[in-house]
Amino acid sequence: MKKTHISCAVLGDGQTEYYYLTHLRDIKGFNFRIRPRLFKSITIEEADKLIKELIAKDFDMVIYFTDYDTIVKQGKIEKYKKIVGKYEKRADVMICESMPSIEFWFLLHFIKTTRNFQNADEVVKELKKHIPDFSKETSFLEKRKWVDELCTNGKLSDALKRASEILAEKAKGHTGDYFPYTKNGEGIRWLENNKTVGSKNEGI
Numbered sequence: 001m002k003k004t005h006i007s008c009a010v011l012g013d014g015q016t017e018y019y020y021l022t023h024l025r026d027i028k029g030f031n032f033r034i035r036p037r038l039f040k041s042i043t044i045e046e047a048d049k050l051i052k053e054l055i056a057k058d059f060d061m062v063i064y065f066t067d068y069d070t071i072v073k074q075g076k077i078e079k080y081k082k083i084v085g086k087y088e089k090r091a092d093v094m095i096c097e098s099m100p101s102i103e104f105w106f107l108l109h110f111i112k113t114t115r116n117f118q119n120a121d122e123v124v125k126e127l128k129k130h131i132p133d134f135s136k137e138t139s140f141l142e143k144r145k146w147v148d149e150l151c152t153n154g155k156l157s158d159a160l161k162r163a164s165e166i167l168a169e170k171a172k173g174h175t176g177d178y179f180p181y182t183k184n185g186e187g188i189r190w191l192e193n194n195k196t197v198g199s200k201n202e203g204i
Contacts, residue, residue, distance in 0.1 A: 006194050008032040008061040009054045010187075014041040016102055016136055017065050023147035030191040032063075044076045048083050051093060061194075062093050063187040069100035069119050094190060098182035103127050105163065105184040106134075109155040112162040114169065116178035123180075160185045 010032045012018050021034055035050055036042055042050070047064055054062045071080045087093040098104050101120035107113070110130040117123045128134050131146060140146070150156065163185035170181050 006031075006060045007058070008063065008191070008194065009035055009059045010191075011035050011042070011047055011050055011062065011064040011066075013066050013070055013102075015138065016141060019138075019141035020102065020106075020147060021065070023144045024151075024188075026144065027147060027151050028192070028195065030195045032191065033059075041070070043074060044071065044079050044083060048086075051087070055092060060092060061190065063190065064093070064095045065102065065184060065187060066095070066097045067101040067120065068097050071097070094187050096183040096187040098184055099180050100178070102182075102184065104180045105159065105182040106131075106150060108159040108162045108166075108182065109150045112165065114166060114174075114180060116176050117180050118178050156188070160189065 008031060010021055012021055012034070018034060021032075024030065025032060025034075035054065036046075047066065051062050051064060071077055084095055087095060100117050101123055103120055103123040104117065107123060107127050107130070110127075113126075115126075117126075124134065124136070131149065133140065134146065135141070150159075163182050166181050167183065169175075170179060
């Protein structure tokens with residue numbers, strides 16, 4: 001029987017991704033399931049396993065949002081490259097990494113910058129110039145207000161545009177040792193383009 005809806009599952013590295021994606025889904029009316037269910041960080045191997053399980057459960061799209069500095073900290077750059085290579089030709093998997101972290105994606109909602117950031121802490125320091133009370137603590141992340149702010153006054157559209165421009169610069173070789181970039185915009189665009197098609201709402 002032909003499917004009448006498109007189903008999507010989204011993976012994130014930890015609770016920052018989890019809360020951001022949860023709030024964004026509510027604000028934008030996106031259709032997806034979030035994995036993992038628990039507020040925990042996941043390794044590259046766990047992400048790979050989850051992706052395979054979700055594909056087997058007949059999800060049409062699996063989007064994995066990950067931080068490159070987390071991959072570096074885990075000492076698994078080569079493992080990550082192999083996983084990217086395994087899925088890069090599949091139409092049902094998107095791997096969206098941010099260098100150094102998802103906070104760079106948040107920062108692009110306010111400014112375009114290609115300043116080198118060595119780690120997430122440096123990005124958070126810059127982000128606080130625009131969201132002074134930003135914190136990676138649950139008490140901050142669980143409140144929807146900060147994601148509402150990211151979605152007001154065309155900020156999300158600005159972030160999408162800036163992220164694409166920076167990826168184009170990266171493709172031309174305009175990079176340094178810590179050149180920042182994010183592929184999150186590619187995943188967000190997919191969610192936007194498919195949000196009215198329908199979703200798989202039952203548990204898996």
